Amino acid sequence: MSGSSPFGMRVVHLDLKGAPPKVSYLSEIFPLFHALGANALLIEYEDMFPYEGHLKLLRAKHAYSPSEIREILHLARQNELEVIPLVQTFGHMEFVLKHDAFAHLREVAIFPNTLNPHEAESLALVGAMVDQIMELHRGVRWLHIGCDEVYYLGEGESSRQWLQQEHNSKARLCLSHVRAVASHVLARHPTTTPLLWDDMLRDMPEDLLEESGVPQLVEPVLWDYGADLDVHGKVLLMEKFRKCGFPRQWAASAFKGATGAHQALTPIEHHLRNHLQWLRVAWAGPAGALQGIVLTGWQRYDHFAVLCELLPVGIPSLAICLQSLLQGGFSDEVKDRVESCLGVASLDITDFTREGAGSFPGGDILALVMQVSLYLRSSVGALLDGNRYVAGWFGPYHRRRKVIHPVMVQHIQPGVLSLLARWGTLVQELEAALKRVFFPDAVEEWLEENVHPSLQRLQGLAQDLSEAAAPFSPAGQRPDQAGPLRTHGDPTTRQGPENTWGPPTLMP
Template sequence: MADGQGDKPMEADVKMHKPPQLGLKLVHLDLKGAPPKISYLREIFPLFADLGADGILLEYEDMFPYEGKLQVLKSPNAYSPSDIKDLMVLAKTLKFEIIPLVQTFGHMEFVLKHEAFAHLREVKAFPNTLNPHKEESMELVKSMIDQIMAIHNNIKWIHIGSDEVYYLGEGEESKQLIEQGQTNKNSLFTSHVKAVASYIIATHSNVKPIIWDDMLRNISADKLKESMLDQLVEPMIWVYNADLDVNKMLLQIQKYQGMGFSQIWFASAFKGATGAAQCLTSISYHLANHLQWLNVAETLPRNSIHLQGIALTGWQRYDHFSVLCELLPVGIPSLAVCLQTLRHGVFSLKEEEYVKRSLGCKSLRIDFPSIEDAGSFPGSEVLDHVTHIITYLQQSVDKLHENIVYALWEAAISKLRTAMERIYYPDTVEEWIEEHVNPALTRLQCLVHDMDEALASIDIK
C-alpha cells in the first residue's frame, strides 16, 4: 500500500453535474492491526450503510479462524466461525456485499514468519514474499482459499491481494531461472497469479478474483495481454494521494482496457495512508483523494470498460510488522465525509449536515480533528480521548512546571483505556498506549520524580 505525499489546501465543495456511476462502495477493514471486536462491528456496520456503503472488503490476515495445518496462522483473538457467520447475516440484512481478502503472494508475513512455513519464503531473510516455485507454496494458498470460501458461501468476488511482492525474483531458484533466460520477474508474477486465480475459478465458478494493480503497472502491454490475466482477474487500481493525477490515471486505465480487461475497481483511502505511525486523520487530505477519483470516474470510457466499484481503504498497519496507524473510530468522520462525497458527487453544506447528524456531531472540522466535539457514534469516545491526548500530552510534557499535570494525564489515559477496551482486545490497547502514550508519559514521570526529589531536598535544608 502507498503512503500519502503531504496535505495541501483544497476546496471541499467542488461541484459536479451529477454523481457518476461508481458501482459498489466498499469499506475496507484491515484486521492485521487493531482488529475490532465482533460486538463493535455489529454496531458500526449499520452506520456504514447509513453513510452510503454497499459492502465490506474484509482483510482478515491472522484474524481468520484457520484450522488444521493452518491453525498456527490464527491470532489468539481470531474471530470464530460463528462470529463470521453472524456478520454475514447482518451484512445480508443491510444488503452488503462482503468480499474477503486473503494475501496469496506478497504481504505474507503473517504466514511466513512461522517456522512451519519459513521454508516457503522467496528470500530466506524476509517473510513477506511466497516462493512461487515450490509446489507446497501453491498447496498452502489453496488451503487458505478453501477455508475462507467454506465460510463465505454465495459471494461474488474474492480479493487475492498480490500487491507489493517485494524481493520477487531474488530467491535462489528464481535467480537461476532468470540467468538461464527461462523467465523474468514479470512472468514469475503473472504465472503465480494465474495459478491462484485459475484454482478459484475451477473450484468456485461463480466467484471472480480481484487483485491489487501495482505489480501490473510496469508490465508491457504485449506481455500482459499474452498472460491472459484479463480472463481471470479484475484489477483494483489504488492511489491514495490527495493530488491524484487524473490524466495519468486515465492513461493507465486505457492501458488495461487495451490489454483486454473489461472490469476494473478503484481503491481510495479514508485513513491509514499519510504515515505509518499517524494517530489523527486529516479529513481534507482524504476528501481531496475522493474528489479526484470522482473526476476519474466522470471521464471513464463507459463503452469499453466497466467500473465494478471503489474500495475505501482504511489501513491499520503498512505491513504485519509495522506500527499502528489511526484507529478505526478516529477515521470514521473521514469515512463518513468520503462516503457522502462518493454518494452525491460533491461535499457541500448539505452533505456536511448529513454527516453531522449521522455522527451526532454539532460541528465538523475538515482540516483537522476537532477536540471540542467528537460526536456520539459508536467509538466516538475513543476519537475524543485520542484527539485530546495526542493534541495536548506532548505539549504538557514539554511545558511541565507543576507535577499536578501527571495526575491529570493518568486520568485521561485511564478514560481512553476504558473506551478502547469496549472495542479492542487487550493486546491492541496495550500496543497503542505503548507506542503513542508511554514514551511521553515516562518522560513526564521522570520529571515528576526529579521535581519530588528536588522539593524533598529543599525541605531537608
C-alpha cells in the same frame, strides 16, 4: 440519491491486521456504514481468521472464532453490505512466512514478505488458505487475492536461476503465480471472481499481459491514495488494461491509514481530495468502466508496522468520503448529512479537532485520542523542557543527583502532580473506551506507542522531585550536594520581566 455517483459498488475496507474491532463494535458501526452510502465490505482478515489444521498457527491470540465470522456475515447482510474477503497470496505474506513452519517458503530467506512462487508447496499453502476462507464465505461474488507490493520477487536463488533462461522475466514470473492462484480459485469456486491490486501489473507490456491469460481470470483494483492523483494517467492505465482484455476494473481510494505509518489523527482534507480525484477519473474514463471503488482504511502499513489511525478515529473521514462519492462531490448537502449521521454540531474538514466528540459509535475514542495526540506530548514537553523552574533548577545534572533548592520544590511539584493527575484520569477513561471496542493486545500496543512515553517522562520527573525533596524534613535536614547550587539568595525575590515567578501554565 445515488444516481449522481459513478461507482455502483462502494466498498469499505476493514484491515484486521491491526486493532481488529470486537464483533460487538461491528454491530454498532455497520448500520452507520450503510446509512452513509456503503453497500459492501472488503474484509482483510490476515491473522484474525480462524484457520484450522496445519494453518492453525496463523491465528492471532484473539482471532475471531468461526461463529464470530458467521455473526459478522449476518450483521453485514442485515445492513445490506456485501462481503468480499481478502487473503494475501503472494506479497504481504508476513503473517504466514514469519512462522518457522513456513519460513522455507520465503522468496528471500531473511525476508518474510514474499512467497517463493517456484515451490509447489507454496501454491498448496495458498490454496489451503483460500479454501478455508471460502468455506466460511460460500457464495461470495468476489475474493480478493492481494498480490500487491511483491517485494524481492526474483531475488531468491530459484528465481535467479529461472531468470537466466531465455524470455523469462520478473513480470512473467509474477503473472505465472497470479494465474495459478486465480485458476485455483475459479476451479474450486467457479462463481467467485478473483480481484487483485494492480501495482504489479501497471508497468507490464500490454502484449505480455494479454498473452498471459490473466485478464480473463481476475479483475484489477487500481489503487492510488494521493490527494494529487494523476487523473489523466489513471484514465490511460484504465484504457491499457481494457485493451489487454480485463473486462472489469475497480478503483481504490483511502479514508485513513495512507498518510503516515505512525499517523494517529486522520487528515480529512487529504482523503476528501483523493476521492474527488477518483470521481474525476470515473467521469473521464469510459462509461461504466469501473465496477466500484474500495475505500481502504489501513491499520498497519504491513504486519510488522506500528498502528496508524484507529477505525473510530477515521469515521468522520469515511463519512465525508462516502457521502461525497454518493453525491458526486463535496457540498453543503454532504456536510449537513455527515453532521447529522455523526452527531457533530459543525464539521470543518481542514480542522476537525474543533468539532467535539460526536455521538457515533466510537466518538468518545476520537475525542480522547485527539486530546492525547494534540496535547499530551506538548504539555509534558512544555513542563520538562520549557518550564523555567525545571530547566533552571532541576535539569538532568540535578535530577540524577537528586539535588534541588527547597523553594523550587514549591514551584515545580504542584504543577507536576496536577498535570500527572489530569492525564492519569484521561488515560484511564481512554483505556476503558478502547477496551469496549478492541482486544487487550491492541489497547496495550496503542497506549505503549502513544501514551506511555510521555507519561513515563512525567512520572520520572515526579519521582526524581519526590526523592530530591525528601531530605527537607521538619528537622531541617539538607541533602548531600554533589555539585554547586548557586541561587544568589532566595530566587523568589528576584523580580523583572524575565524573572517573574508564578505558577507555570501547563496545558491549554
